[in-house]
Amino acid sequence: MRKTHAFAGSFGATLVAPHQTRFRFWAPSVSSVAVEIEGQPPVPMDRHPDGWFQATAPCGAGALYRYRLNPHLAVPDPASRAQPHDVSGPSQVVDPRAYDWQANDWRGLPWEQAVIYEIHVGAAGGFRGVRDQLARLAAMGITAVELMPLSEFPGGRNWGYDGVLPYAPESAYGTPDELKALVDHAHALGMMIFLDVVYNHFGPEGNFLAAYAAPFFHAGRPTPWGDAIDFRQPAVQAYFTENALYWLMEYRFDGLRLDAVQAIGERDWLVDLAAHVRARIEPGRHIHLILENENNDAGLLRAGFDAQWNDDGHNALHVLLTGESEGYYANFAPDPTTQLARVLAEGFAFQGEEFPTLGRPRGMPTAGLPPSAFVLFLQNHDQIGNRAMGERLGVLAPRQALRAAYALLLLSPQIPMLFMGEDWGSRRPFLYFTSHPPILGDIVRDGRRREFAAFAHFSDPARRETIPDPNHPDTFAASIPDAQEATSTEGRAWLAYTATLLHLRHARITPRLRGARSLGALVAGPGAVAARWRMGDGAILSLALNLGAETVALPDWVAGPVLFQDPPAAGTGGLLAPHSVTIHLAEPAHGG
Known part of the structure; x- marks a missing residue:
């Protein structure tokens, strides 16, 4: 028996019969x-209340279509499920029930089991x-694999945050059914798969919404990407x-x-979104919602x-x-050690204190939130790719110090x-790349180079010219792991280190994470720094990390059987050497 899934939404093209x-x-x-369907006469759409238009036409999966607004403008469907000819081309009717799911019984994993690997699909x-x-x-x-955004973007090279058609998987990466096969295969291997979505803005090319849906945007609320999306509508x-x-549900x-929900002006919509998702998803599935939010809004958690x-x-x-x-590192440079201690104990370093580079308070208190409410990382696409030269930590940090921090990352609660590539200690850059038309590409290149003028290393205009052009194909090629x-000696050693941790x-x-408290x-x-947690079963996890240049004394409460140390015997004699970590786990006295 075929196992298929389809989501029936309010927008776009929906097959109601095979043809x-x-x-x-x-x-x-x-x-x-x-609606203009290739190979057919135009079909006038009926106007309905509140700005809606609707029509039913004799076509099936694979049909290419556009919406004709006037003699000079026809646009793709803003809810297009496929864009085989890029953002300005015609949309394509998709049969969501064409894919036969194999791992249909998959229900996901509890959040505490998540170990996430971020990937740029291109x-x-x-x-x-x-x-x-x-x-x-x-x-x-x-x-858990997390895919950077897949919404159709201009050209074939992009981080994904310039997407303009959020229902259409990027055609340069493959077909909708190939994306479903990827998700299906992950589930067959017992892995979760997450998607990065961008609801705070559209990219600069191929967005026609303002031509026919001006209320989609809030003219009185400018953002770095233009007028804000109006979530009051x-x-x-x-x-x-x-x-x-x-x-x-469909994928x-x-x-x-x-992505960047601080740019969404109507916070209540975020709360409503989470409630809608929890109400609509089939019972028994583990579905996880993760935020990027400069506001450190603990209330959303x-x-x-x-x-x-x-x-x-x-x-x-x-x-x-x-x-x-x-x-933004200026906000942490005065006392990063104290801030790291607060991160380990409470999640956020800023919980309402003034953020110096913003000149205003940032964050909310995190009291009562479990450690698992925070996704910790040493590297991600932003923190590497937003650097002028896209350097990874492998070329910026001492190797032994990085090993110690890596152990903290993988063994903290x-x-x-x-x-991607961090599991083998990749030193290859990950740069910012695009594939805009030449004029827009030049604007993006020049604007990016100007952004780095305030950095000491790039204060010289000649040096700024060495920053890679995002639009050049070589910039993308240099970013491919x-x-x-x-397979090198160093790479195999780091892979083994990752697997051990x-x-x-x-x-x-992981088995003790549910119910863990700082x-x-x-x-x-x-x-x-040193930190400890009472785990869900009563065990005490304690760790000490020394990224400084001096040997330090370990607090007495960093105790119990050693779970892991790097270098070996790093925490012996009550002392912790520079660039080292020691992690201990004391089983509960009652045995569970």
């Missing part, structure tokens, strides 16, 4: 619309290329809420990571969202590992995330 499709289009700024070889990597990742201990709310459900993703990317943790660790202090790195996590940490953290010396 009959219903089209629904929200265009409150125009008075008439026709740099990994498209949907098929990612699929080919999954068995290796699963065997190593990765339990019921149709706008439905467009994005249904998009989330579409990916979770069977196990969760979503919402009590309102239906599982976790937030912990930028504070990354920033404090990055300053300790590299000594960098420019840009916060949820760990790796970036080099598989030969993983993840085996310990799954065997000794018992506090402290500064043990310059660049050194």
